[in-house]
Amino acid sequence: GTTSDGTPYAASDPHLLRWVHVAEVDSFLRAYQTYGAGRLTPEQADGYVADMAVIARALGVTAPPLSVRGLRDQLLMFRNETRSSPQSRDAARYLLLEPPLDAAARVPYMLIAAAAIATLPAWARAELRIPYLPLADELFTKPVGGLVARTIRWATSIDAPFAPTGAASS
Numbered sequence: 043g044t045t046s047d048g049t050p051y052a053a054s055d056p057h058l059l060r061w062v063h064v065a066e067v068d069s070f071l072r073a074y075q076t077y078g079a080g081r082l083t084p085e086q087a088d089g090y091v092a093d094m095a096v097i098a099r100a101l102g103v104t105a106p107p108l109s110v111r112g113l114r115d116q117l118l119m120f121r122n123e124t125r126s127s128p129q130s131r132d133a134a135r136y137l138l139l140e141p142p143l144d145a146a147a148r149v150p151y152m153l154i155a156a157a158a159i160a161t162l163p164a165w166a167r168a169e170l171r172i173p174y175l176p177l178a179d180e181l182f183t184k185p186v187g188g189l190v191a192r193t194i195r196w197a198t199s200i201d202a203p204f205a206p207t208g209a210a211s212s
Contacts, residue, residue, distance in 0.1 A: 054102065059098075060103050060106060063094070064113060067091060068113055073158070076187070084110065134170045
């Protein structure tokens with residue numbers, strides 16, 4: 043592929059694969075620690091990062107982080123390489139404000155999107171020109187995100203009142 047400034051890149055590039063891995067693992071860990079059914083201990087969080095490294099290596103990632111500290115260090119390293127562009131900001135705007143959804147799906151989607159944005163580091167929000175409002179995040183967005191996450195967990199649990207029972211029908 044080619045970036046918006048004309049720089050060629052390959053999705054199979056090990057350095058790019060590591061960036062995707064680091065960003066993904068950091069995002070999942072932040073989301074779980076913020077909205078999960080419980081919080082991981084530091085040891086469990088390190089175990090999660092180490093477990094994800096096994097998958098990353100199988101996908102071609104070289105030197106994936108093995109601990110939360112390593113994850114944060116690599117994220118900081120990549121931060122110096124990331125840059126905002128009109129295209130990245132347009133993509134964020136599209137996903138956040140103009141998703142191709144019908145009216146009934148927009149409100150739940152917007153709540154989930156706001157909850158996800160609340161877990162982004164302040165520097166990532168700044169690059170995308172998404173306001174960083176820590177008080178609003180703590181008092182509104184994160185509690186509502188937690189409610190949405192609990193609702194999804196309830197609705198998808200085997201104890202949900204509409205959960206399928208027995209074998210699938212033919």
